[in-house]
Amino acid sequence: MGNYIRFILQNLxxxxxxxxxxxxxxxxVNYNDRRKNLFLSTSNEITGFFQSKLGNATAYLNLKTENTTLSQENAELKKQLINLKLSPIVEKKIDSTSIIVRDTIxxxxxxxxxxxxxxxxxxxxxxxxxxxKRQGVKPGMGVMSSNGPIGIVVNAATNYSKVISLYNIETSISAKIKHNNALGVIKWDPYDLRFVTMREIPRHVELAKGDTVVTSGYSFSFPKDIPIGVVEDFNVESGENDFTVRVRLIENNYQLxxxxxxxxxxxxxHQILKNMNPSE
Incomplete structure (x- = not known):
C-alpha cells in the first residue's frame, strides 16, 4: 500500500x-457542436479500425470451425446428389390421380x-x-474431392486412414467414355500430375478429343458418372488392339x-452375403 501512495506522490x-x-x-467537446461532431467522427473511425482488426483476427481463429461446417454441409449435398441419380422415377396413383414421383434410394x-x-x-x-474406423471408414472405400476421384482407402485406423492415391502406379479405377459408355481402366503414368492413361478400349470404338471420362460404377469404390477428366489425345500402339487414351484430369489432386x-x-x-456363402 505504501508503494502505491509513494508512486502517486512522486507523480502527482x-x-x-x-x-x-x-x-x-x-x-x-460537449459545449461546442463542431468540436463534438469532429470528436465523435474521429473516435468512431479509430474504434471502427480496431474493431475491424479484432474482427479479422476472430474470423481467422474461427476459420477451422467454419471450414469443418462447410465440409460437412458439402458432404450432405454430395450424398443427396449422388443418390438422386440412382432414384428411379415411378408413377403412383393417389385418389385415382396419377402423379410422377421419384423414389429415394x-x-x-x-x-x-x-x-x-x-x-x-x-x-x-x-x-x-x-x-x-470411428467415422465408419473401411478399406476399399473410394475417396473423392468435390470434382472427382482421388484415391481408395487401403488401411483404416481409429481416427485416421491411409489412401492409395490416384498418383500411384498400382492404382486402377474402372472408367468409361460418357457419351458411348465404352469401358476402360484408368491408371497413372508418372510423373505428370495433370494426366492419367485410360486403356482397354477396343480400337473400333469411336473416340474424339474432348470426350468426358467418368467412373463406370462397376465397383463398390465409386458411384457411376463421377467426372474424372477429358480425352486429350489417343492412339493405338504398335502390336496392340486397344486404344491408349491420354486423359487430362479435372481436379488438381496435389492442391487438395x-x-x-x-x-x-x-x-x-454384398460382403455380408458373401461371408454367409463363402462358396461364391
Missing part, C-alpha cells in the same frame, strides 16, 4: 495534468475428412486423412485440403 503533478486535460477536453453415404498429408513425388504416393469418403451400403450388403 503529471496525474493532475492528465485529469485537468481530460476535464478540458470534455468541456471543449439411399445407397451411398458420404463421410467428410481433411487431408493431413499428400505425397506426389514418387511412384507410390499415398494420402493420409483424419477419418477412420478436404475430401469425401464414399460408403456404398450395397457393397457392405
Amino acid at each position: 503533478p503529471f496525474i493532475l495534468f492528465v485529469i485537468l486535460e481530460l476535464i478540458s477536453i470534455n468541456l471543449a 439411399e445407397r451411398y453415404q458420404i463421410i467428410s475428412a481433411e487431408i493431413i498429408s499428400n505425397s506426389f513425388s514418387s511412384l507410390h504416393n499415398y494420402i493420409t486423412i483424419n477419418a477412420g 485440403q478436404n475430401c469425401f469418403i464414399v460408403k456404398d451400403t450395397w457393397g457392405e450388403s
Whole structure:
C-alpha cells in the first residue's frame, strides 16, 4: 500500500495534468457542436479500425470451425446428389390421380475428412486423412474431392486412414467414355500430375478429343458418372488392339485440403452375403 501512495506522490503533478486535460477536453467537446461532431467522427473511425482488426483476427481463429461446417454441409449435398441419380422415377396413383414421383434410394453415404498429408513425388504416393474406423471408414472405400476421384482407402485406423492415391502406379479405377459408355481402366503414368492413361478400349470404338471420362460404377469404390477428366489425345500402339487414351484430369489432386469418403451400403450388403456363402 505504501508503494502505491509513494508512486502517486512522486507523480502527482503529471496525474493532475492528465485529469485537468481530460476535464478540458470534455468541456471543449460537449459545449461546442463542431468540436463534438469532429470528436465523435474521429473516435468512431479509430474504434471502427480496431474493431475491424479484432474482427479479422476472430474470423481467422474461427476459420477451422467454419471450414469443418462447410465440409460437412458439402458432404450432405454430395450424398443427396449422388443418390438422386440412382432414384428411379415411378408413377403412383393417389385418389385415382396419377402423379410422377421419384423414389429415394439411399445407397451411398458420404463421410467428410481433411487431408493431413499428400505425397506426389514418387511412384507410390499415398494420402493420409483424419477419418477412420470411428467415422465408419473401411478399406476399399473410394475417396473423392468435390470434382472427382482421388484415391481408395487401403488401411483404416481409429481416427485416421491411409489412401492409395490416384498418383500411384498400382492404382486402377474402372472408367468409361460418357457419351458411348465404352469401358476402360484408368491408371497413372508418372510423373505428370495433370494426366492419367485410360486403356482397354477396343480400337473400333469411336473416340474424339474432348470426350468426358467418368467412373463406370462397376465397383463398390465409386458411384457411376463421377467426372474424372477429358480425352486429350489417343492412339493405338504398335502390336496392340486397344486404344491408349491420354486423359487430362479435372481436379488438381496435389492442391487438395478436404475430401469425401464414399460408403456404398450395397457393397457392405454384398460382403455380408458373401461371408454367409463363402462358396461364391
